[in-house]
Amino acid sequence: MSALIETAPGYRAGRTLPLRVEALRQLKRRRTLAMGLILGLLPFVLIVAFAVGGTPDGGREGRVTLMDTATASGANFAATCLFVSAGFLLVVPVALFHGDTVASEANWSSLRYLLAAPVPRSRLLWSKLAVALGMSAAAMVLLPLVALVAGTAAYGWGPLELPTGGSLATADALPRLAVVVAFIFVSQLVTAGLAFWLSTKTDAPLGAVGGAVGLTIVGNVLDAVTALGSWREFLPAHWQFAWADALQPQLEWGGMVKGAAVSFTYAVVLFALAFRTFSRKDIVS
Numbered sequence: 001m002s003a004l005i006e007t008a009p010g011y012r013a014g015r016t017l018p019l020r021v022e023a024l025r026q027l028k029r030r031r032t033l034a035m036g037l038i039l040g041l042l043p044f045v046l047i048v049a050f051a052v053g054g055t056p057d058g059g060r061e062g063r064v065t066l067m068d069t070a071t072a073s074g075a076n077f078a079a080t081c082l083f084v085s086a087g088f089l090l091v092v093p094v095a096l097f098h099g100d101t102v103a104s105e106a107n108w109s110s111l112r113y114l115l116a117a118p119v120p121r122s123r124l125l126w127s128k129l130a131v132a133l134g135m136s137a138a139a140m141v142l143l144p145l146v147a148l149v150a151g152t153a154a155y156g157w158g159p160l161e162l163p164t165g166g167s168l169a170t171a172d173a174l175p176r177l178a179v180v181v182a183f184i185f186v187s188q189l190v191t192a193g194l195a196f197w198l199s200t201k202t203d204a205p206l207g208a209v210g211g212a213v214g215l216t217i218v219g220n221v222l223d224a225v226t227a228l229g230s231w232r233e234f235l236p237a238h239w240q241f242a243w244a245d246a247l248q249p250q251l252e253w254g255g256m257v258k259g260a261a262v263s264f265t266y267a268v269v270l271f272a273l274a275f276r277t278f279s280r281k282d283i284v285s
Contacts, residue, residue, distance in 0.1 A: 022131045031100065032135065035093045039139055042089070043081050043147040046070075047154050066163050066247070073158035075173040077151025078144045079180070079247060085143060086184050086240065091216050093139040094188045099195030099208035101128040102278065106203040121279055129196060129271070136192060140185045144177060166249050176246045179256075183243040186260045190236040191216050193270025200278040236263045
């Protein structure tokens with residue numbers, strides 16, 4: 001059968017399931033639109049909260065946090081939105097876009113028809129993974145971009161006031177925020193890998209998404225166990241806020257490099273497991 005497919009006139013494995021087709025399919029889904037709406041509305045919810053609750057006026061015991069500088073400028077507001085969402089909210093779209101890839105096709109009983117088209121299994125996974133990564137990156141950019149525009153309209157365009165003291169000019173603040181977004185995306189690759197791997201093992205999309213979110217939460221809980229000592233440095237959750245080093249007068253790369261290395265290593269292993277699992281899986285749905 002494989003020999004017939006390889007020699008069939010006009011058949012090219014690399015042309016099956018083009019990325020643009022898969023991207024359009026995923027963009028039109030209601031869960032994509034709903035997630036985009038939630039991320040786009042969050043900055044406005046925070047602006048209303050600050051308007052109702054009052055402007056932050058300093059931290060406890062004289063310590064100033066990023067939240068305390070939220071209304072200093074649009075750049076500060078964007079950084080604050082990233083701070084309040086990086087720990088959990090941004091985990092959800094990553095888990096959703098990756099955990100709902102293969103499992104949803106199996107749940108709809110359309111997976112076997114895609115493979116019978118014939119779309120090679122590796123091609124199917126690469127297309128879905130590339131689109132899921134692209135949509136996750138778009139989600140990471142959407143939130144701070146909307147926050148920057150909305151924050152500038154509400155609080156003005158100005159320098160980024162640093163919690164540690166001092167400020168960054170706008171020309172320097174925007175690249176720093178870009179570094180923050182890039183690191184958050186890399187740190188979420190572990191969740192992406194977990195969700196993608198689970199998606200190849202189950203026909204229940206919610207199981208893959210929920211499992212990835214649940215394991216991410218477990219990692220956060222383990223990181224809070226100080227008795228683990230230096231072992232916590234092998235947990236991706238230990239480095240999830242290392243991007244705060246980018247919001248200092250002098251940019252520090254040490255923590256972000258270590259965190260990115262840990263996350264990337266886990267992600268590569270999990271993605272490899274996903275391809276291995278799917279290549280050996282008996283597709284019946």
